[in-house]
Amino acid sequence: xxxxxxxxTVIFFISSIFSYAQKDLIKSGPMLGYSDFREVLVWLQTTKxxxxxxxxxxSKGETKITAPVFTKEENKYIAxxxxxxxxxxxxxxxxxxxxxxxxxFDYDLEFESxxxxxxRMDPPEFSFAIGSCFYMNEAKDDRPGRPYGSSYKIFxxxxxxxxxxxxWLGDNxxxxxxxxxxxxxxxxxxxxxxxxxxxxxxxxSVHHYAIWDDHDYGPNDSNSSYVxxxxxxxxxxxxxxxxxxxxxxxxxxxxxxxxxxxxxxxLDNRYHRDPNELKNEDKSYFGKKQMDWLINxxxxxxxxFKIVVTGGQIVSDVALYENYxxxxxxxxxxxxxxxxxxxxxxLFFTGDxxxxxxxxxxxxxxxxxxDITCSPLTSGTHKPKNENxxxxxxxxxxxxxxxxxxxxxxxxxxxxxxxxxHNADGEKAWxxxxxxxxxxxxxxx
Numbered sequence: 255x256x257x258x259x260x261x262x263t264v265i266f267f268i269s270s271i272f273s274y275a276q277k278d279l280i281k282s283g284p285m286l287g288y289s290d291f292r293e294v295l296v297w298l299q300t301t302k303x304x305x306x307x308x309x310x311x312x313s314k315g316e317t318k319i320t321a322p323v324f325t326k327e328e329n330k331y332i333a334x335x336x337x338x339x340x341x342x343x344x345x346x347x348x349x350x351x352x353x354x355x356x357x358x359f360d361y362d363l364e365f366e367s368x369x370x371x372x373x374r375m376d377p378p379e380f381s382f383a384i385g386s387c388f389y390m391n392e393a394k395d396d397r398p399g400r401p402y403g404s405s406y407k408i409f410x411x412x413x414x415x416x417x418x419x420x421x422w423l424g425d426n427x428x429x430x431x432x433x434x435x436x437x438x439x440x441x442x443x444x445x446x447x448x449x450x451x452x453x454x455x456x457x458x459s460v461h462h463y464a465i466w467d468d469h470d471y472g473p474n475d476s477n478s479s480y481v482x483x484x485x486x487x488x489x490x491x492x493x494x495x496x497x498x499x500x501x502x503x504x505x506x507x508x509x510x511x512x513x514x515x516x517x518x519x520x521l522d523n524r525y526h527r528d529p530n531e532l533k534n535e536d537k538s539y540f541g542k543k544q545m546d547w548l549i550n551x552x553x554x555x556x557x558x559f560k561i562v563v564t565g566g567q568i569v570s571d572v573a574l575y576e577n578y579x580x581x582x583x584x585x586x587x588x589x590x591x592x593x594x595x596x597x598x599x600x601l602f603f604t605g606d607x608x609x610x611x612x613x614x615x616x617x618x619x620x621x622x623x624x625d626i627t628c629s630p631l632t633s634g635t636h637k638p639k640n641e642n643x644x645x646x647x648x649x650x651x652x653x654x655x656x657x658x659x660x661x662x663x664x665x666x667x668x669x670x671x672x673x674x675x676h677n678a679d680g681e682k683a684w685x686x687x688x689x690x691x692x693x694x695x696x697x698x699x
Contacts, residue, residue, distance in 0.1 A: 276352035277359075279304050281331070282448040284350055284363065285457035287495015288511060289419065291368045293338030294461070295495040298350065299445065300325045306333040309356070310348040310365075312341055319351070330441060332492055343369030343378075361455040366418065369514070376666045377515040377558075383412050383460070385657040386423035386467070386565075386605025387630030390447045395430045402428075403632045405655045406452040411680035413456045415659045419513065420460050423605030423628060424467030424565035434473055437485045444470075444493045463511060463518065464494045467565030467606055468576070471524040475576060478527050478538075487525070496520065502547045510551060515669065516662055517557035519548060521564040530580055539581040540564075545588060552597045558669040558690040559662070560599045568602045569613040569625035572641045576606060593620050598694045601671070605629045608636035610658070610675055612650040612686060613643060621693045626673060626686075628658045652683050664690075 279300050287295030296308050307322040318337070325331040337348065345366045350357045371377050389403035396402065412420065427447045433439040470490070472480035480486075483505075490507055491499055497511045506525030511518050526541035528534070540548070552560050562568070566576045568588075573579040592600060602625040613625040625645075637653045655678040664670040669690040675683040 276355045277357045279352050280350070280357065281445070282454070283457055284308075284348075285448075285495065286365050286459070286461045287334070288463065288497040289366055289368055289461045289513075290338075290497070291342050291370060292340055293336045294340070294365045294367065296335045296337060296348070296365070297493075297495050298325075298333045298335070299448065300331045300333070300352075302331065303327065304331070305353050306335065307351045307354075308335050308337050308348055309351055310337050310346045312344055312346055322351075330445065330492060334495065337365070340367040342367055343371075359454075359458065361458060363458045365459070365461070371514065377662075377669070379661070379663040380418045380514055381415070381659055381661045382513070383415065383417040383420040383657055383659055384423055384603060384626075384628045385412070385420070385631045386628060387425045387469075387608060387633040388422075388447070389428045389630075389633035390450050392430075392446060395432050402634050405632050405678040406450060408631055408655060408657060408678040409450075409453045409456045411676065411678060412657050412659075413460065414680055415676070417460055417659060420456070420462050421518065421563060421603065422462065422464035423563060423603055424465050425469040425605060425629075425633070426464055426466065427470040428633065429469055429472065434482065437482075437489075440482065440486055440489055444489050448493060462494070463496055463520065464490075465520045465522070465563050465565060466490055466507060466524065468524060475530060476524060477529045478525060479529065480524075483525055502543050504541075504543050506544070508544055508547065512557070514662070515558045515666065517555045517560050519551055519560065519562045521548065521562060523565045528581075530576060535583050537581055537584070539566075539578060539584050540588075545584070545591075548588075549591050549595060549597070552592070552600060553595050555599075557599060558666075559601055559671055559688075559693070560597070561601050561603055563603045565604065566606050567604045567613065567625060567627055569615045569623055569645055570641075570643045571645060572643045574641065589615075589623070592623070593617065596695050599690060600693065601688070602626065603628070607638075608634060609638065610652040610656050611643075612647045613645040614647055615645045620695060624688065626658070628656070628675070630655055631657060647686075650684060650686055652677075654678070654683075656683065667691075 281299045283298035285297040308320045311317045323333040391401045391403040433443045498509045506522035508522045509520040528537035568578045578585045604627045615623040661672045671688040674685040
C-alpha cells in the first residue's frame with residue numbers, strides 16, 4: 255500500500271513538472287474572443303512553434319478535443335481555435351493542451367455559447383464590462399519620470415463582477431516612439447501588453463470584443479495618413495477575436511455583433527479620418543461609406559438597445575481634443591440622419607478622455623441621445639477644466655481609474671439597461687438606468 259502511494263506521488267510530481275514545462279511555452283492567454291451559437295473563438299500566443307488544442311467539457315460531462323493548431327513564427331506564434339459544434343446557451347469548462355499535454359492554471363477557464371431564445375422566451379438577462387485606456391509600463395520605452403500605468407488589479411476587479419463579456423473602447427494598447435516605424439516594433443507592443451500577468455484570468459473566462467483609438471492604431475492623434483495603418487489593422491485582427499471586421503470593405507476594423515437582444519456597432523474612427531487640424535469643414539471622421547453602413551445597419555436592427563461603439567466622444571459639443579464636435583458638419587449629418595430615419599434605441603459608448611462621464615442630448619420630438627464615456631482602466635487620469643459640455647450630466651462623472659458593468663434585464667418588451675461605474679478596487683461609484691421604451695419615438699403624430 256505504501257509502495258502504491260509513493261508511486262502515485264511520483265507520477266503526480268512528474269505530471270506537474272510536465273504541466274509547468276508546457277505552461278512556459280504560453281506567453282499570453284488563453285483569451286476568449288467572440289461567442290456564437292455553435293462555436294466560440296479561443297486565442298493564445300506561445301513563445302515558439304508549438305502544438306495547441308482545446309479540450310472542453312459540457313454540463314453533462316461530455317468532453318471533446320479540437321483539432322490541433324501549430325503556432326508559427328510567421329503568425330507571431332498566435333493560435334486561434336474554434337471549439338464546436340456547441341450546445342446552445344451552455345457554459346463549458348476547458349483546458350489548454352500544449353503538445354498534447356494539459357496545462358494547469360490557478361484560475362478557472364470556461365466559455366459560453368449564445369442562447370437560442372428567439373421565438374421561445376424572453377431574452378435572458380446578461381451583463382458585460384466596458385473600459386478604455388490600458389497602459390502597461392515598460393521602463394526602457396516609456397517617457398522619463400513617474401510611470402504612467404498603474405492599478406493593474408482592476409482586471410481582477412472586473413473578473414469578480416462575473417460579466418459575460420467585455421467591450422474594450424479603444425486605446426487598449428499604448429504604442430510608443432520605438433514602435434511606430436516597423437511591424438516588429440508594433441508587434442512588440444501588442445504582444446507585451448497582452449502578456450500582463452494580472453490580465454490573464456480575465457482573458458480566460460470572459461469573452462472579449464474591441465475597437466481601437468489612436469494609441470493602438472498609431473501615433474498620438476493619428477489619422478488616415480499613418481503609413482503603417484495596414485500593418486496595425488492586421489495586428490489588431492491578429493490579437494483580437496471579433497466576430498467580423500472591415501465589414502464596409504474599404505479597410506479598417508468596423509464590425510458588428512449581437513448578444514441576445516442588444517446589438518453592437520463597432521466603428522473605426524481612425525482609418526478614414528482626416529487630420530484634426532484641417533480647416534476643411536467637410537473633413538471626414540468616419541467617412542461616407544462607414545456612415546452609410548452604420549445608418550443602414552441601425553435602421554435594419556430590431557435590437558432593444560443599439561450600441562454604437564467608437565473611440566472619441568460623439569454627443570459632447572466641446573470642440574476640443576479629439577471630440578467629434580471638431581468635425582462639425584459630419585457630426586450634424588450623423589445626428590440628422592438618425593432623426594430623419596427615426597432610428598430608435600441608439601446609445602453611444604466612447605473612451606479616450608481619461609475620465610468617465612455621461613452626456614445627454616435632449617432633442618425636439620425625439621428621444622435623447624446618450625453618450626457613455628468610460629475611461630481609463632490603467633493609464634493616467636485627467637480632470638477636465640472649464641470644458642462647458644452643454645450636455646454633461648454633472649453628477650455622472652468619475653475621475654479615477656475605473657470600469658463599467660452594464661446589466662441588461664427585464665421582459666422582451668420592457669428591457670432595462672443599468673450601468674454601474676466601479677473604481678479599480680471594484681467599489682461602486684454610481685449607477686445609471688435607461689429603459690428601452692424611453693429610447694423610442696412617440697407614436698403621436
